[in-house]
Amino acid sequence: MSLDLPRTEPRSLNPAADEVRQRLEHARTTRLAQLKALDDTGQNPGDHLMSNQKDAIKRVLTEIDEAFARVEDGTYGTCLGCSKSVPPERLEILPHTRYCVACQSRAA
Numbered sequence: 001m002s003l004d005l006p007r008t009e010p011r012s013l014n015p016a017a018d019e020v021r022q023r024l025e026h027a028r029t030t031r032l033a034q035l036k037a038l039d040d041t042g043q044n045p046g047d048h049l050m051s052n053q054k055d056a057i058k059r060v061l062t063e064i065d066e067a068f069a070r071v072e073d074g075t076y077g078t079c080l081g082c083s084k085s086v087p088p089e090r091l092e093i094l095p096h097t098r099y100c101v102a103c104q105s106r107a108a
């Protein structure tokens with residue numbers, strides 16, 4: 001029994017990055033569960049509403065993957081539209097978001 005190994009893994013210089021990864025991981029798990037739930041109830045694969053929903057979820061999953069990459073390269077939390085910091089409150093609600101509120105509403 002060797003339980004005396006150090007439990008700390010210094011794999012990240014930025015302590016906030018781990019929290020962000022956890023948040024993104026949680027977001028991904030939630031979306032994958034939604035996708036699975038849609039598949040499970042999918043008695044009608046040609047249903048447009050359902051395929052729209054699935055497409056939307058898949059799009060978010062792609063954005064989550066991209067957000068993971070941005071955590072790695074250190075650009076996470078920077079708006080791709082105006083290069084300013086996205087407010088932390090917004091990142092808490094939408095951890096995968098690429099834009100601040102102003103740029104998002106301009107894009108929409």
Ligand SMILES: [Zn+2]
Nearest residue numbers: 079082100103
């Ligand atoms: Zn912006």
